Amino acid sequence: MISTQMLNKEQQEGVLTTEGPVLILAGAGSGKTRVLTNRTAYLIDEKGVSPYNILAITFTNKAAAEMKSRINEIVGFGSDGVWVSTFHSCCVRILRRYVDRMGYDTAFTIYDTDDQKSLMKDICKRLEIDTKMYKEKMFLNAISAAKNELIDPSDFLARAEGDFKQLKIATVYAEYQKQLLKNNAMDFDDLIMKTVELLSVDNEVREYYQERFHYIMVDEYQDTNRAQFMLIKLLAGKYKNLCVVGDDDQSIYKFRGADISNILDFESIYPNAKVIKLEQNYRSTQNILDAANQVIANNRGRKPKALWTEKEAGDRIVFEQFESASEEAYFIANDIKKSVKQAECNYNDCAVLYRTNAQSRLLEERFVANNIPYKLVGGVNFYARKEIKDILAYLKTIDNGKDDIAVTRILNVPRRGIGMTSQNKVMDYAYNKGISFYDALKEGDRVPGLSRAVGKIRPFVDLIENCRDMLFHNSPVKVLEYLIKETGYVEELEAEGTDEAKARIENIDELITKMVDYEQRADEPTLGEFLEEVALVADIDSYDEDGDYVVLMTLHGAKGLEFPRVYMSGMEDGIFPSYMCITADDPDELEEERRLCYVGITRAKSHLTMTAARTRMIRGETQYNAVSRFVKEIPKELLKGYVKKNSTDNMPRSDTFRKAKQAFKSKPFSATPMQTYNNMQRQGIVLDYKEGDRVSHIKFGEGTVQKIVQGGRDFEVTVDFDQVGVKKMFAMFAKLKKV
DNA sequence: CAGCCATATCTTTTT
DNA sequence: GATATGGCTG
Numbered sequence: 001m002i003s004t005q006m007l008n009k010e011q012q013e014g015v016l017t018t019e020g021p022v023l024i025l026a027g028a029g030s031g032k033t034r035v036l037t038n039r040t041a042y043l044i045d046e047k048g049v050s051p052y053n054i055l056a057i058t059f060t061n062k063a064a065a066e067m068k069s070r071i072n073e074i075v076g077f078g079s080d081g082v083w084v085s086t087f088h089s090c091c092v093r094i095l096r097r098y099v100d101r102m103g104y105d106t107a108f109t110i111y112d113t114d115d116q117k118s119l120m121k122d123i124c125k126r127l128e129i130d131t132k133m134y135k136e137k138m139f140l141n142a143i144s145a146a147k148n149e150l151i152d153p154s155d156f157l158a159r160a161e162g163d164f165k166q167l168k169i170a171t172v173y174a175e176y177q178k179q180l181l182k183n184n185a186m187d188f189d190d191l192i193m194k195t196v197e198l199l200s201v202d203n204e205v206r207e208y209y210q211e212r213f214h215y216i217m218v219d220e221y222q223d224t225n226r227a228q229f230m231l232i233k234l235l236a237g238k239y240k241n242l243c244v245v246g247d248d249d250q251s252i253y254k255f256r257g258a259d260i261s262n263i264l265d266f267e268s269i270y271p272n273a274k275v276i277k278l279e280q281n282y283r284s285t286q287n288i289l290d291a292a293n294q295v296i297a298n299n300r301g302r303k304p305k306a307l308w309t310e311k312e313a314g315d316r317i318v319f320e321q322f323e324s325a326s327e328e329a330y331f332i333a334n335d336i337k338k339s340v341k342q343a344e345c346n347y348n349d350c351a352v353l354y355r356t357n358a359q360s361r362l363l364e365e366r367f368v369a370n371n372i373p374y375k376l377v378g379g380v381n382f383y384a385r386k387e388i389k390d391i392l393a394y395l396k397t398i399d400n401g402k403d404d405i406a407v408t409r410i411l412n413v414p415r416r417g418i419g420m421t422s423q424n425k426v427m428d429y430a431y432n433k434g435i436s437f438y439d440a441l442k443e444g445d446r447v448p449g450l451s452r453a454v455g456k457i458r459p460f461v462d463l464i465e466n467c468r469d470m471l472f473h474n475s476p477v478k479v480l481e482y483l484i485k486e487t488g489y490v491e492e493l494e495a496e497g498t499d500e501a502k503a504r505i506e507n508i509d510e511l512i513t514k515m516v517d518y519e520q521r522a523d524e525p526t527l528g529e530f531l532e533e534v535a536l537v538a539d540i541d542s543y544d545e546d547g548d549y550v551v552l553m554t555l556h557g558a559k560g561l562e563f564p565r566v567y568m569s570g571m572e573d574g575i576f577p578s579y580m581c582i583t584a585d586d587p588d589e590l591e592e593e594r595r596l597c598y599v600g601i602t603r604a605k606s607h608l609t610m611t612a613a614r615t616r617m618i619r620g621e622t623q624y625n626a627v628s629r630f631v632k633e634i635p636k637e638l639l640k641g642y643v644k645k646n647s648t649d650n651m652p653r654s655d656t657f658r659k660a661k662q663a664f665k666s667k668p669f670s671a672t673p674m675q676t677y678n679n680m681q682r683q684g685i686v687l688d689y690k691e692g693d694r695v696s697h698i699k700f701g702e703g704t705v706q707k708i709v710q711g712g713r714d715f716e717v718t719v720d721f722d723q724v725g726v727k728k729m730f731a732m733f734a735k736l737k738k739v
Numbered sequence: 740c741a742g743c744c745a746t747a748t749c750t751t752t753t754t
Numbered sequence: 755g756a757t758a759t760g761g762c763t764g
Contacts, residue, residue, distance in 0.1 A: 059754070088754055113753090188754055255752060356751050361755090378753085419740045538754060556752045578751055596752080619749065620755045 007031075007038065014243075014276050015039045018047060018215065021236075021270035022243040023263070027307045028292070028602035029283030029562065032245045036217055037067060039243065040082060041074040043215055051081030053214040055235065058086055059223060061541040063560060067219075083213075087228055088188060088536050091195040095186075096532075098205050102198055104184065107528055109400050110535035111180070111187045114384060116140055118405050119183070123175050134168065142169045143176060147189035148225040148257030150196060153177055182436070184402040192227040199234040210238035220560070221246030221266075225257035233269075242270070248303050249296050252556060252596045254588075264303065281307045281602075283562050285314025288608050291634045292601040298633055299591045316640040318609040319571075319631055325359075325613040329366040332567050332611060336550055337370055339565070347373055349564040350550045353600050355576040358618075359569065360552050367550065377553035378539050387493075387504040388511055392534065394483055395476075397438065398467045399527045404430075404437040411441070414492050416460060422453035438464070463487070476527045477515050484508065555600045566604035568597075571612040572625035597630040688738050695719060695736040702739060 007015060014024050014035040026032035040056065043049040058064045068084045083090065092110070100106050111119065120136040123129075146156055153174035160166035180186060186194060199206045216236045218224070221244035224232070236242040244266065251260045267273050281289055289309050296302070322328045332352055339345050352363055357379045367374045382388065390413050396406035408427075412418045429447040430440035444450060444457040463486055470479050484490050490508060493501040518533060519525040540557055555568075555576075570576055577593035584590075601608060612627050689695050689705055696702045707718040717736065 061754095086754070191754090252752075253754095256754080358750070358755090381753095415741075417740070421740085536754070540753095554752065576751095580751065592752095617755075 007034070008280055010276055010278050010280075011035050011038075014278070015042050017243075017274050017276070018043055019241055021240060021266075021273040023221075023266045023270075023273050023275045024243065024245040024278060025263075025275065025303060025305065026245050026247055026278040027281060027305060028247065028250060028599070029281040030278035030307070031280075031282055032219070032278060033067065033070065035278070036219065036243075036245060037070040037074060039217065040071050040079075044075050044078065044082075049215060051075075051078055053212065054081075054217075055083045055090070055213045055215070056085075056217045056219070057090060057232070058084070058219045060538050060560075061086055061089070061536070062538070062543065063219060064089075065541075086536065087224075087231070088191050091191040091231070092532060092536065094195050094198070094205075094209065095191065098198060098202070099194065101202055101205070102194065104181065104186070104194070105400075105402075107184070107400055109183070109185045109396050109403050109406070110191070110532060111185050111405070112384065112535060114389065115185070115405050116187050118409070119179055120172075120176065123172060123179060127172065127175060129168070129172070134165075139169060139172045139176070143173050144187075144189050145257060146173065147187075147193045148227050150193060150227050150230060152193075182402065183404050184400055185405070189227070192225075192231060196227055196230045196234065199231070206234060206237070209235055214239045215241045216243070218242070218244045219246075220250075222248050222251040222260060222263045223253045223256075223258045224262050225259055226262075227257075229259070229262045240270070249299075249305075249595055250559065250599050252559065252592060252599060254592050277305060279305055279307055281309045283605050284309065284602060285311050285606055287313050287316055287638050288601060288604050288606075291317055291608070291638050292598050294635055294638075295594060295601065295630055295633045296598040299594055301591070314606055317634065317638050318607075318640045319611070319634075320609070321612045321614065321627060323614050325362050325570075325616040326366070328569060328611045328613045329362040332363065332569060332609075333366040333370045333372055335567075335609065336565075337372060345565055347548045347550045348545060350567070351558065351561070351563040351565070351603065352550060352552045352567040352569055353555050353558050353603070354552075354569050355555060355578060355596075356570075357554060359575075363552055363569070367552075373549035375543065375547065375549045375551050377543050377551060378557045381537075381539050382507070382510070382542070383534055383537065385504075385507055387489075387507055391480070391484070391489070391508060391511060392531065394464075394467075394487070395480065395527060395531060397464055398471065398479070398483075399531060401438040401464075402436045407436075407438045407441070411457075411460060414487060414489055417456050418453055418460075422450055422457075425449050425453075426457075471527060475519055476525060476530055477512065477519055479527070480512060480515060555596050558603050559599050562603055562605055564605045565607040566600070566609070568600050568608070568610045570616070571610045571628040571631050572616070573628050574623060574625045575616070576628055577630070594630065597628075689736060694739045696739050705736075 015038045064084045071079045157170040246263045393406040393409040426440045430437045444454045581589040693705050703719040
C-alpha cells in the first residue's frame with residue numbers, strides 16, 4: 001500500500017496525475033525515482049491497473065533493476081508483470097518476436113562496438129576504400145548518427161546531394177546494412193531503429209503494443225535521441241498516458257545523439273501535457289547545492305529552475321591543486337583512508353569521479369598501494385575482454401552460423417594452422433556463392449586452392465556441429481564446458497603460466513559462473529537468450545552499493561547515483577572541460593561539459609572535494625593545465641581555504657614554469673619526458689643549434705631559429721615554424737633537433 | 740604460417 | 755603509455 005504523506009506536494013502531483021501526457025522536470029536529487037515507483041504502485045493498487053499494461057523505460061539495467069525492486073517493495077505480489085526495462089532490451093524483446101516480418105531471423109545476434117569495427121574493416125577492404133583517408137570509425141560514427149535520426153541508407157543517399165564524402169558514406173552505409181542482414185546481426189542503434197520501423201510499417205504489431213501499454217513511463221528523458229523519441233511516441237500512440245521524467249540540466253549524452261529538444265519541446269508535441277517541477281533537493285547540503293546552482297547558471301538556453309533544500313549549509317567544498325597527477329591521487333587515497341580511519345565514513349560512501357577513463361590508472365595504483373578496496377566501473381567492459389570475446393564468438397557461432405564476424409574471429413583461435421591465405425580463399429568462395437562463411441567452411445573440400453588447410457578446417461567444423469547437437473539435450477553451460485575442454489583454450493593459458501594468463505583464466509571462470517547464474521534465473525535457459533543478456537549489459541550494472549569499496553568511475557557513469565563523499569579529480573582546463581570542447585567553435589559543447597560538472601557536483605550528499613594537477617601525463621606526453629574554469633565559477637565563499645596556503649594558490653611555483661606557461665598560454669603544452677628534463681638540469685643545458693639554424697619540433701614540424709635568450713635556468717628560444725608560425729619556447733621542454 | 744619487432748594512432752564521454 | 759597494425763624472418 002502506498003502512502004502519499006511521505007511525498008511533497010509536487011511529488012504527490014506526479015504520482016496522482018496518471019492520465020494523459022505528463023512532463024516531470026526533476027532537478028538533481030529531487031526524488032524522481034520515488035515518484036516513478038510510487039506512481040506505478042498507485043496505478044496498480046489504487047487504480048486497479050494490471051501490471052501487465054505498464055511499461056517503464058530506463059537507460060541502464062541497473063536503473064531498471066532498482067526500480068523493479070522498489071516497486072516490489074511497495075506493491076509486493078503482482079508487480080512482476082510490469083515491464084521495466086532499458087530501451088535496448090525492450091526493443092530486443094519486441095524484435096525477437098516479430099522481426100521476421102522484416103526479413104530478419106528472430107535469432108539475430110547483437111554486434112558490439114568491436115564487432116562493428118571488424119565488419120567495417122571488411123567492408124572497407126571489399127569496397128577498396130583507403131582507410132588512411134576515411135577512417136572506419138568515421139563511417140561508423142556517421143552511420144550511428146544517421147540511425148539515431150532514423151535516416152536509412154536511401155535517405156542518406158538522397159541527402160548526400162553530390163557531396164563526395166557523403167556519397168561515400170552512403171555507399172558504405174548501404175553495404176554495412178546489407179552485411180548485417182546477411183550475418184543476421186544488428187548493432188545497438190539498429191535495435192531501436194528497426195523497432196521503430198517495425199512499429200511504423202506493421203499495423204498489426206503496432207496495434208498490439210499500443211493496446212498493451214496503457215501507461216508508459218520514461219526515465220532520463222533528456223537523454224533520448226530522435227529514434228527513442230519516435231519509439232515512445234509510437235508505443236504511447238493509443239492511450240497517450242505517457243509520463244516522462246528528466247532534467248535538461250543533466251543532459252550529457254549529446255555525443256550519442258541525445259536530443260535535448262525532446263524534453264524542451266514536450267509541451268508542444270503533447271499540447272495538453274501537464275508539467276510538474278520538482279525543485280526541492282533531498283540529497284545535498286546547501287553549500288553543495290549552491291555550488292551546483294552557480295556553475296549551471298552560466299549556461300544559456302536552459303529551463304529556468306532553482307533547486308533548494310531544507311538542509312543546513314554543511315561543510316565547505318574542498319579544492320586542492322597539486323604539482324602532479326600522482327600527488328593528486330596520493331592525496332585522494334590518503335584523504336579517504338584518513339576519513340575511514342577516523343570513522344567519518346565507510347569506503348562505500350566515497351566515489352572518485354573523473355572525465356576520462358584513462359585517469360583511473362594513477363588512482364588505482366595509489367589505492368592498491370594504500371590497501372584501499374575499490375571498484376572500477378567502466379573502462380574495458382568485462383565482455384569486451386579478448387578471452388571473453390573469443391569464447392562468446394564460439395557460442396555465437398554455435399547459436400547463429402550466419403555471423404561471419406564471430407566465425408572468422410575464432411576460426412584460428414587457438415591456433416589451428418589456418419592462416420589468412422586459406423581464410424581469404426574460403427571468404428571469396430562464400431562471397432561468390434552467396435553463402436555464409438561458416439557454410440563455406442563446411443564444404444571446404446570444394447573451395448578452390450585449399451589443399452592442406454581442408455584437413456585443418458574439418459575438426460573446427462566438427463567441433464561446432466558437435467556443440468550444436470549437444471545443445472538439444474544439454475544445458476548451455478554443459479556445452480560451454482565441453483567447448484573449453486575441446487578447444488584447449490584454458491589449457492593453453494595454463495601452459496603460459498603468466499599472471500596475465502591466470503587473470504584470463506579467472507575471467508573465463510567468471511563467465512561460466514555468469515552462465516550458471518543465468519540458467520538458475522531463467523525459466524527456460526537458451527544459449528541465444530544468454531548471449532543477448534550479455535550483449536546488453538553495461539559495466540555500471542555490476543556496481544553494487546552494498547560492498548564496502550570506494551567506487552571509481554567517469555562523471556558520465558555517475559549519473560543517477562549519489563554518495564556522501566565525492567571526489568572530482570582532474571579539475572583542469574583541457575581535461576575538464578576537455579580540450580576538444582574548449583577549441584570547438586560550438587559553444588554548446590562547453591555547455592554540455594558544464595552540465596556534466598553539474599551532474600558531478602550534485603552527486604555529493606555532504607562532502608565534495610575537487611582536485612587538480614599542474615602536470616599530467618596524457619598519452620605519453622606531459623601536459624600543463626590551468627585550474628578548470630568550472631572551479632572558478634564556484635563562489636569563493638563556498639570553498640575551504642581557497643587562497644590560504646601556497647600549495648593551493650593559483651600562481652605557478654617555479655620561475656621556469658611560469659615562463660613556460662606564458663609562452664604557451666593558449667594551448668596545453670606538451671613537454672619533453674621528465675627523464676630528459678632531469679638530465680638537462682643536471683648537466684646544464686647545451687644547445688646544439690644557434691640563431692639562424694633550421695630545427696625540427698615534435699609537434700610543430702620544421703622551422704628557423706630566430707632568437708635564443710638566456711632566461712633564468714633555461715634558454716628561451718624563438719622559432720619561426722613553416723607550418724604554424726612563430727613560437728616562443730623553452731629549450732628544456734621544446735626538445736628541438738637541429739636538421 | 741606464426742612470432743617478433745617496428746610504427747602509428749589514439750581518447751572524451753556509452754547502451 | 756597502450757594497443758593495433760604491418761613488415762620481416764625463421
